[in-house]
Amino acid sequence: MNPLEGIKVLxxxxxxxxxxxxxxxxxxxxxxIKVERPGxxxxxxxxxxxxxxxxxxxVAAYFLSCNRGKRSAAIDFARLEGAALVRKxxxxxxxxxxxxxxxxxxxxxxxxxxxxxxxxxxxxxxxTGFGQDGPYADRAGxxxxxxxxxxxxxxxxxxxxVPGGGPMRVGVAVxxxxxxxxxxxxxxxxxxxxxxxxxxxxxxxxxxxxxxxMLANQASNALVSGKDPPRQGNTHPNLxxxxxxxxxxxxxxxxxGNERQFARLATIxxxxxxxxxxxxxxxxxxxxNRDEMVRLVSDAIAQRRAAEWLDQLESAGIPAGPINxxxxxxxxxxxxxxxxxxxxxxxxxxxxxxxxxxxxxxSDRPPPALGEHTDQILAALGIEEAEAARLREAGVIG
Numbered sequence: 001m002n003p004l005e006g007i008k009v010l011x012x013x014x015x016x017x018x019x020x021x022x023x024x025x026x027x028x029x030x031x032x033i034k035v036e037r038p039g040x041x042x043x044x045x046x047x048x049x050x051x052x053x054x055x056x057x058x059v060a061a062y063f064l065s066c067n068r069g070k071r072s073a074a075i076d077f078a079r080l081e082g083a084a085l086v087r088k089x090x091x092x093x094x095x096x097x098x099x100x101x102x103x104x105x106x107x108x109x110x111x112x113x114x115x116x117x118x119x120x121x122x123x124x125x126x127x128t129g130f131g132q133d134g135p136y137a138d139r140a141g142x143x144x145x146x147x148x149x150x151x152x153x154x155x156x157x158x159x160x161x162v163p164g165g166g167p168m169r170v171g172v173a174v175x176x177x178x179x180x181x182x183x184x185x186x187x188x189x190x191x192x193x194x195x196x197x198x199x200x201x202x203x204x205x206x207x208x209x210x211x212x213x214m215l216a217n218q219a220s221n222a223l224v225s226g227k228d229p230p231r232q233g234n235t236h237p238n239l240x241x242x243x244x245x246x247x248x249x250x251x252x253x254x255x256x257g258n259e260r261q262f263a264r265l266a267t268i269x270x271x272x273x274x275x276x277x278x279x280x281x282x283x284x285x286x287x288x289n290r291d292e293m294v295r296l297v298s299d300a301i302a303q304r305r306a307a308e309w310l311d312q313l314e315s316a317g318i319p320a321g322p323i324n325x326x327x328x329x330x331x332x333x334x335x336x337x338x339x340x341x342x343x344x345x346x347x348x349x350x351x352x353x354x355x356x357x358x359x360x361x362x363s364d365r366p367p368p369a370l371g372e373h374t375d376q377i378l379a380a381l382g383i384e385e386a387e388a389a390r391l392r393e394a395g396v397i398g
Contacts, residue, residue: 002029012098020180026069038398069363074371074398131206143173150211240286247306269300
């Protein structure tokens with residue numbers, strides 16, 4: 001099932017936020033043309049090791065993670081003829097996505113105003129660090145910087161004053177990924193509205209805005225209390241017990257979300273009286289007496305091996321799990337059952353998590369080689385082979 005079949009996407013973005021968005025669109029059936037600089041391509045093609053392939057054909061694993069399902073056209077739109085080719089592609093597109101600095105595409109005639117004048121049905125999405133306006137609009141935006149500026153690092157990591165304490169970035173570029181997902185949602189909404197109005201839309205997406213939005217309950221906590229949430233390591237600001245505990249052989253995570261779960265945990269820990277102790281009988285009381293509650297649960301969990309606890313916790317309906325390495329997570333029986341690891345043309349990839357009517361929305365087109373589809377894409381524009389050869393000789397295409 002390809003719900004976006006027939007939708008044409010012109011992808012002028014690179015690195016992660018934009019490519020993540022367009023990969024999802026490709027998985028949903030859209031025809032995504034990724035325009036890249038001849039001879040170099042998307043920066044992430046070179047962000048190795050590790051590499052897939054060898055010699056001139058090698059590509060960084062990073063690139064593979066976010067470019068499934070696309071066709072690559074190597075076109076230098078800094079050249080007049082190259083910009084003209086991209087404008088022709090935009091005339092036939094439903095969606096354009098770019099992540100250049102504010103105003104960076106205007107000199108090429110590839111800005112939203114120019115392209116939407118020629119194609120009023122076009123949905124044009126710009127992804128920047130700080131948005132199209134405001135005092136920071138001209139700044140470049142990188143996930144790491146935004147995690148710091150947007151407050152995420154202030155609540156990630158161990159508290160000050162303990163070994164290893166201090167702000168910590170998240171282990172994957174979550175702001176880029178969230179921005180890609182928010183942008184995709186906005187694009188789908190704009191396409192739906194276009195079916196009624198006939199008009200496209202301009203989408204202004206910013207990493208900084210996304211970072212503030214994805215603070216979720218932590219931002220709400222700060223707004224309601226007037227206090228900055230502290231860094232708590234692996235504990236939860238609003239729930240206790242909700243953290244890792246060291247079993248006899250390895251740590252496990254226990255996440256108690258309500259009083260019924262806590263009562264069952266108290267029973268299997270051998271202390272049913274905890275559920276009636278005024279210090280622990282409600283989540284609010286457990287938060288107020290966090291240190292004592294955590295000490296008591298820790299003492300109990302340390303008495304047995306992780307596997308024993310996980311079996312008993314699962315039987316009791318208490319959310320719990322191990323702390324896996326990535327290789328363990330990818331090799332887990334659930335991951336295998338859900339076919340979350342796959343290979344396309346010999347490239348090992350993580351599959352799409354989206355399923356529609358029981359079928360996974362997942363493109364079978366492998367991440368493209370640089371310029372792999374240039375001739376095919378130009379031919380669809382009516383560019384003859386001789387003209388394509390001239391453009392290639394001139395360095396306009398690759």
